[in-house]
Amino acid sequence: MHAITYESPKSLAQALSLLSATGEKGRLLAGGTDLLIQMRAGVRKPEQLIDAKSIPELQVLSFNSQDGLRVGAAVPCCRLIEDPAVRQHYPGLVEAAGLIGSVQIQSRCSLGGNLCNGSPAADTTPALIALGAVCHVASSKGTRTVAVEDFVVSPGRTVLQADELLVEFRIPAPKPHSADCYQRFIPRNEMDIAVVGVGAAVTLNGDTCTAARISLGAVAPTPLFAKEAGASLVGKPLNESTIAAAAALAQQIAVPITDMRGTAEYRKHMVGVLTRRVLTTAAERARAK
Amino acid sequence: MANKVHVETTLNGEAVEFLCEPRQSLLEVLRDVLGFTGTKEGCLTGDCGACSVILDGRISCSCLVLGVEAQGKNIQTVEGLAQADKLHPLQQKFLEHAALQCGICTPGFLVAAKALLDRNPNPTEHEVRYGLAGNLCRCTGYDKIVRAVLDAAAVMQGR
Numbered sequence: 001m002h003a004i005t006y007e008s009p010k011s012l013a014q015a016l017s018l019l020s021a022t023g024e025k026g027r028l029l030a031g032g033t034d035l036l037i038q039m040r041a042g043v044r045k046p047e048q049l050i051d052a053k054s055i056p057e058l059q060v061l062s063f064n065s066q067d068g069l070r071v072g073a074a075v076p077c078c079r080l081i082e083d084p085a086v087r088q089h090y091p092g093l094v095e096a097a098g099l100i101g102s103v104q105i106q107s108r109c110s111l112g113g114n115l116c117n118g119s120p121a122a123d124t125t126p127a128l129i130a131l132g133a134v135c136h137v138a139s140s141k142g143t144r145t146v147a148v149e150d151f152v153v154s155p156g157r158t159v160l161q162a163d164e165l166l167v168e169f170r171i172p173a174p175k176p177h178s179a180d181c182y183q184r185f186i187p188r189n190e191m192d193i194a195v196v197g198v199g200a201a202v203t204l205n206g207d208t209c210t211a212a213r214i215s216l217g218a219v220a221p222t223p224l225f226a227k228e229a230g231a232s233l234v235g236k237p238l239n240e241s242t243i244a245a246a247a248a249l250a251q252q253i254a255v256p257i258t259d260m261r262g263t264a265e266y267r268k269h270m271v272g273v274l275t276r277r278v279l280t281t282a283a284e285r286a287r288a289k
Numbered sequence: 290m291a292n293k294v295h296v297e298t299t300l301n302g303e304a305v306e307f308l309c310e311p312r313q314s315l316l317e318v319l320r321d322v323l324g325f326t327g328t329k330e331g332c333l334t335g336d337c338g339a340c341s342v343i344l345d346g347r348i349s350c351s352c353l354v355l356g357v358e359a360q361g362k363n364i365q366t367v368e369g370l371a372q373a374d375k376l377h378p379l380q381q382k383f384l385e386h387a388a389l390q391c392g393i394c395t396p397g398f399l400v401a402a403k404a405l406l407d408r409n410p411n412p413t414e415h416e417v418r419y420g421l422a423g424n425l426c427r428c429t430g431y432d433k434i435v436r437a438v439l440d441a442a443a444v445m446q447g448r
Contacts, residue, residue: 001312002312003311003312005292006311006355006357008357008360031353032353032355032358033350036314036352036353036355037333039312040333049311049355076347101335102335102338102422102423103405103420103422103423104335104338104349104350104401104423105350105353105423107349108350108353189422190419190422191336191422
């Protein structure tokens with residue numbers, strides 16, 4: 001690896017001032033499970049790493065039933081997965097975080113790192129999109145919010161400017177009779193990158209769906225929000241035919257590539273399969289609440 | 290020569306300090322600076338688990354941690370498992386079950402198994418297999434390793 005400098009700011013203000021001084025040459029280091037590999041391979045060449053893990057705002061993990069969930073960008077996935085409130089209210093997010101790498105990787109990796117890495121196949125990004133999560137971004141000039149579905153602009157690139165950092169995610173409080181689900185397809189049980197990943201969150205009123213969000217991973221240059229597929233379910237019961245129709249709409253926006261993990265045609269087929277499965281499971285979970 | 294950073298950490302219960310370049314991994318520091326060569330280098334991409342160490346109670350790949358990140362942390366490596374001449378039950382059971390062949394993956398498996406049993410003293414076979422999914426063995430397969438971990442758990446539980 002090339003020579004670097006390392007800073008471990010203890011406050012957000014200190015981190016932002018470091019970042020505004022280094023600009024393009026600096027990069028935030030969260031768990032490092034993507035970044036350090038990319039630096040060794042020469043794919044990314046930051047001159048200064050700014051460790052995100054000692055910044056208190058990036059380690060927040062709190063839930064209340066009015067405001068929902070706040071997850072600091074650098075919270076390791078192991079903390080998220082073990083958190084009782086997250087497990088109870090956002091099982092799809094737990095599923096996605098629990099699919100990243102091994103226990104070793106989950107000790108270090110974070111939702112913020114997963115999103116800022118900008119991979120189209122990131123597992124937690126579709127789960128966050130399905131939940132309607134919003135990114136809180138800060139720079140030394142101020143703050144702004146960005147919906148998760150608008151954050152990644154192309155493989156490995158995000159909306160973050162050189163002087164900005166991702167502080168935290170805010171995830172809306174779960175409505176009564178709502179639930180989420182995330183599933184991915186890989187050809188083995190563990191330790192692989194998604195061939196296709198699909199997230200869904202639904203809200204029911206009796207038998208009627210009152211809100212639904214569907215999201216897709218690994219089938220386009222960025223994670224996708226399948227807005228029309230979700231909207232097609234609103235006002236209808238969630239049954240085999242409405243779910244199949246939503247899955248067909250989700251398939252329409254998928255523009256996958258063919259690579260060693262699967263052909264474009266196969267990926268498109270799997271979008272349909274997984275969309276039906278996650279909607280069915282999310283609906284079952286919502287009914288059980 | 291890049292500027293070196295002074296780092297103070299706790300390694301297997303003892304206070305340790307070292308100098309390292311910011312680009313050096315914790316794995317490099319353990320092996321090449323501190324001479325703790327029990328931790329092995331495998332893939333350097335976090336896939337194989339040979340470099341597993343316990344960092345503040347969490348199993349981690351030391352190839353994906355910078356040495357400078359060890360500041361103020363608590364690190365456990367395979368060298369910390371045995372107490373004087375007495376092997377840790379996991380080490381004893383790996384021997385009894387012949388759960389190793391070439392041995393390169395073994396320290397990582399032992400440390401990962403220790404971390405697993407620290408959090409879940411009585412795991413099912415399923416939990417052991419998932420818990421050790423981040424450790425690759427290219428010689429023996431996993432059956433003997435899983436049996437050794439389950440047997441060690443039983444012994445440690447006094448069964």
